[in-house]
Amino acid sequence: QVELVESGGGSxxxxxxxxxxxxxSGSFGxxxxxxxxxxxxxxxxxxxxxxxxxxTTNYASSVKGRFTISRDNAKNTVYLQMNNLKPExxxxxxxxxxxxALVQRPYDFWGQGTQVTVSS
Numbered sequence: 001q002v003e004l005v006e007s008g009g010g011s012x013x014x015x016x017x018x019x020x021x022x023x024x025s026g027s028f029g030x031x032x033x034x035x036x037x038x039x040x041x042x043x044x045x046x047x048x049x050x051x052x053x054x055x056t057t058n059y060a061s062s063v064k065g066r067f068t069i070s071r072d073n074a075k076n077t078v079y080l081q082m083n084n085l086k087p088e089x090x091x092x093x094x095x096x097x098x099x100x101a102l103v104q105r106p107y108d109f110w111g112q113g114t115q116v117t118v119s120s
Contacts, residue, residue, distance in 0.1 A: 002026030002109050004095050009114030012085055016118070020080040022095030022111055032099040034071050034078035038091035038116075048093070049080060062088075085118045092116075 008020040024031060035050025049059045049069040057069055068081040078095065095111035 002107075004097065004109055004111035006093075006095050006111045006114045009093065009116050011117040011119070013120055014086055014118055016085050017081070017083045018085065018116060020082070020093060020095075020114065020116075022078050024076040024078075024095075024097050024109070026109075031073075031076060031097045034095075034097050036069065036078070036080045037094045037096055038089075039094070039113075040091040043091075045094070050096075051078065082116070085116075087118050090116060090118050 003025050004022055006020065006022045008018055010018060012018055020036065024034070031053065033050055033052050036048040037045050038048050039045040047060060048063055049057065049067055051057045051069045051071050053073060059067065066082065066084045069078065071078045082089065092113040093116050094113045096109070098108040100106050100108055
């Protein structure tokens with residue numbers, strides 16, 4: 001019943017921009033945390049950025065100043081604006097929504113992943 005629909009991935013040249021979107025739908029109520037993770041071939045999945053319902057943000061040091069995360073609580077949608085993209089940003093990006101700390105019925109849902117490729 002829970003579904004995350006991602007869009008906005010693609011291929012760009014270094015210095016280009018992309019905007020990722022992820023809309024969450026399901027039976028749960030308000031979402032505490034939404035975020036983006038990425039995984040490159042041969043590497044572990046890593047957190048790129050996340051944002052709480054109240055608007056507190058967290059970024060990986062490698063993307064600070066280049067990426068911006070935001071959310072629309074009414075639409076249960078999270079966005080990732082990626083500017084000045086670099087080849088090392090190439091990865092599959094996964095949307096995540098969660099409240100892992102809940103004692104009763106914690107949740108942790110993932111999108112299918114969208115490919116971002118940065119190359120000349």
